[in-house]
Amino acid sequence: xxxxxxxxxxxxxxxxxxxxxxxxxxxxxxxxxxxxxxxxxxxxxxxxxxxxxxxxxxxxxxxxxxxxxxxxxxxxxxxxxxxxxxxxxxxxxxxxxxxxxxxxxxxxxxxxxxxxxxxxxxxxxxxxxxxxxxxxxxxxxxxxxxxxxxxxxxxxxxxxxxxxxxxxxxxxxxxxxxxxxxxxxxxxxxxxxxxxxxxxxxxxxxxxxxxxxxxxxxxxxxxxxxxxxxxxxxxxxxxxxxxxxxxxxxxxxxxxxxxxxxxxxxxxxxxxxxxxxxxxxxxxxxxxxxxxxxxxxxxxxxxxxxxxxxxxxxxxxxxxxxxxxxxxxxxxxxxxxxxxxxxxxxxxxxxxxxxxxxxxxxxxxxxxxxxxxxxxxxxxxxxxxxxx
Numbered sequence: 591x592x593x594x595x596x597x598x599x600x601x602x603x604x605x606x607x608x609x610x611x612x613x614x615x616x617x618x619x620x621x622x623x624x625x626x627x628x629x630x631x632x633x634x635x636x637x638x639x640x641x642x643x644x645x646x647x648x649x650x651x652x653x654x655x656x657x658x659x660x661x662x663x664x665x666x667x668x669x670x671x672x673x674x675x676x677x678x679x680x681x682x683x684x685x686x687x688x689x690x691x692x693x694x695x696x697x698x699x700x701x702x703x704x705x706x707x708x709x710x711x712x713x714x715x716x717x718x719x720x721x722x723x724x725x726x727x728x729x730x731x732x733x734x735x736x737x738x739x740x741x742x743x744x745x746x747x748x749x750x751x752x753x754x755x756x757x758x759x760x761x762x763x764x765x766x767x768x769x770x771x772x773x774x775x776x777x778x779x780x781x782x783x784x785x786x787x788x789x790x791x792x793x794x795x796x797x798x799x800x801x802x803x804x805x806x807x808x809x810x811x812x813x814x815x816x817x818x819x820x821x822x823x824x825x826x827x828x829x830x831x832x833x834x835x836x837x838x839x840x841x842x843x844x845x846x847x848x849x850x851x852x853x854x855x856x857x858x859x860x861x862x863x864x865x866x867x868x869x870x871x872x873x874x875x876x877x878x879x880x881x882x883x884x885x886x887x888x889x890x891x892x893x894x895x896x897x898x899x900x901x902x903x904x905x906x907x908x909x910x911x912x913x914x915x916x917x918x919x920x921x922x923x924x925x926x927x928x929x930x931x932x933x934x935x936x937x938x939x940x941x942x943x944x945x946x947x948x949x950x951x952x953x954x955x956x957x958x959x960x961x962x963x964x965x966x967x968x969x970x971x972x973x974x975x976x977x978x
Contacts, residue, residue, distance in 0.1 A: 614637070614641075614643065614865045614866070615865035615866045615868065615869050616663055616866065617643055617644070617663070617866055618662060618663055618766075618768040618769075618772075618864070618866045618867075619634070619641055619642050619643065619741060619797070619864060619866070620662060620744065620768055620769050620772040621634055621642070621644075621743070621744045621745060621747075621748075621772075622660040622661065622662070622744075622748055622772035622773070622775065622776050623644050623656075623657035623658075623660060623661060624644060624745070625660075625744075625745075625746060625747070625748040625749050625776065626656040626657055626659070626660045626748070626776060627656060627657055628654075628656070629650050629651065629652050629654075630647075630650055631646050631647045631648075631649075631650035631651040631652070632644050632645065632646055632647075632657060633645055633647075634743075634745070636800070636801055638952075638956045639799055639801065639802075639952045639955065639956070640799035640800055640801015640802050640803075640804070640805075640955070641741070641799050641800070641801070641864055641865075642741075642743070642800065644657070659775065659778075660748075660772060660775040660776045661772070661775070662768045662769075662771040662772040662775060663768070663866065663871065665771075665775055666771070666871045666872075667771070667878050668876050668878075672908075673875055673876075673906050673907060673908055673930070674906070674907040674913070674916075674927065675904075675905070675906055675907075675927065675928050675929065675930055675932070675933045676904075676905045676906075676907075676916075676925050676926065676927055676928065677692075677886045677889060677892065677893055677896060677902050677903070677904060677905075677925065677926050677928055677933070678692050678693075678694050678902065678903045678905050678923045678924065678925040679692040679693065679896060679900075679901075679902050679903070679923065679924045679925075680692060680693030680694070680696070680697055680922065680923060680924075681922055681923060681924060682922070683900075685697070686900055686901060687826055687900065688732070688735055688736070689735055689736065689901065689903075690735070690736045690737045690824045690832060690885070690901065691832075691883075691884065691885045691886065691901040691902060691903040691904075692886065692901050692902040692903030692923075693901075693903065693923075694881075694883050694903040694905055694923070695711070695734075695735065695764055695790065695883060695903075696728075696731060696735060697919050697922050697923065698762060698788065698790065698881070698915070698919065699725070699728075699731050699734075699762055700728065701762075701915060701918060701919050702760045702761070702762040702788065703726070703727055703728065703731075705760040706759065706760070707754075707759055707760025707761055707762065707786070708724050708725070708726055708754055708759060708760070708761055708762075709724065709725045709726075709731060709734065709761075709762045709764075710722055710723070710724050710725075710734075710747060710751065710761065710762065710763045710764065710765075711723070711725070711734035711735075711763075711764045711765070712734065712738045712740075712742040712764075712765070713733040713734050713738075714733065714738070714820075714821065718804075718807045718818050718819075718821065719743065719800065719804070720738045720740040720741070720742045720743065720800065720803070721742055721743045721744075721745070722742050722743065722744045722747045722765065722769075724750070734764075736822060736823070736824060737823050737824050737832075738823065739798055739803075739823050739853075739854065739857050740797070740798055740799075740800055740803040741797035741798065741799070741800055741864060742765070742769075743800070744765075744769060748772070748773060748776040748777075751763060751773065751777070751787070752776070752777060755777070755784070755786060755787060758786065759786065760786045760787075760788075761786060761787050761788070762788045762790065763787070763788070763789050763790065764790040764791075764792065764883075765790075765791065765792065766791065766792055766794045766797060766872075767791040767792065767794060767870075767872035767877055767879070767882075768866075768870070768872055769791075770789050770790070770791040770877070770879045771791075771872065771877075771878060771879075773789060774789065774878060774879075785911065788880050788881070788911070788912075788915065789879040789880050789881075790879060790880065790881045790882070790883055791872070791877055791879035791881070791882050791883075792882070792883060792884060793882060793883070793884025793885070793904070793935065793937050793938060794867075794870075794872070794937060795857075795937055795942060796860075796863040796864065796867030796868070796870070796937075796941070796942045797863065797864050797867060798856075798857045798862040798863060798864075799862050799864070801955075802853075802856070802862045802955060803853070805955075805960040806852075806853045806960065807821075808960070809960045809961055809964070810837065810839065811839065814839045814840070814842075814844075815840075816839040816840035816842075817839065817840070818837055818838065818839050819838050819839070820836075820837060820838035821836070821837040821838070822834075822835065822836045822837070823835060823848070823854065824848070825845065826899075826900055826901065827845075828899075829898065829899035829900055830899055831885075831899055831900075831901060832848075832901060833847060833848045833849065834846070834847060834848060835847070835848045835851040835854060852964050852967065852968070855967075856951075856967060859945060859967075860942055860943070860944070860945035860948060861945065861947065861948050861951040861952075861967070862951075863942055863948075867941060867942055868941055868942060868943065868944045869941060870941035870942075873937050873938060873939060873940050873941045874938060874939075875906055875930060875933075875934070875938050877906075877908055878908070879908060880907075880908055880909045880911050880912040880915075881905060881906065881907060881908065881912050882905070882906040882908065883903055883904065883905050883906075884903070884904050884935070884937075885901065885902070885903070885904065886902040886903060886904040886933065887904075887935050888932075888935070889902045892928060892932045893926055893928075896924070896926075904933045904935075906933070951963075951967065954966060
């Protein structure tokens, strides 16, 4: 069956059309093309670097062009320039503690739950893979909270969201800006009621390889002799703005500084980023989502009274719908309005830069055991004590 699929890259999808894209850095891996393909010709397959790319079964492809129409990198829109900018913290300390930054995502989620809606965000499944999944109440929302430094799988998510909207249910979707834009493009082809859809895009540093994440989880399980059942990239217990990392194996918790976690350091060093992230077109405040949210880095300079080590959210309102929702939820928040220049951070200006050694790292990942690779990485980035 595999032999029926064309070679890797999004060129497989559009090479029968007017333009061809041959580089992997032209595919963000959102998977919208797969959900848009009614003939079932497209599947997402993992390359040797651990990223998923579309493959086309030419025997099934009817050359309808829907895959091209939903591609966020081929159909970039500028979005709104009439933005409002805020710094926010949830008044409920429990909500803020359980969130990565200031707690705006669960506040927006509860707005949807009160309307019997459904919320989509990234969560770990039973195999510790990161997948977009749905929540219908506050209890189910827990697995969607907090940052996951892994590219999420959105298999059938676009289709499920379209189905809920056709049933006139409220839907909140939170994802990377390319995923958010892909959803908008996908729903343009569906007879859905968009006023019940709230799209939240994240300030994204770039998405790391699911394959590298899976290798890291397997390494931890071999090392500790058990199964990983929980992982927090940004634990707040030390009131250090989430610079503690924790994971759970056999009901035993292990913690370390994020600065001393090898997986996180590989990510921050830029070795595990998807190629398209290095040319990201969404590193701007002008987006077509309803909201953009992220950490308010630099809050200690802009509003030091809100700096307590427990996180503050940066929120951008892009649409009139977002302004109406903001009016409904702002009483649940401590907030202040700010200027564009006060919330700007690197990933709202330009994409992550390609780093020397990235290709070398990927080449080594393809052939070396992960435990050996980690030792080499320590030398590559000049780190110490990362295997403690």
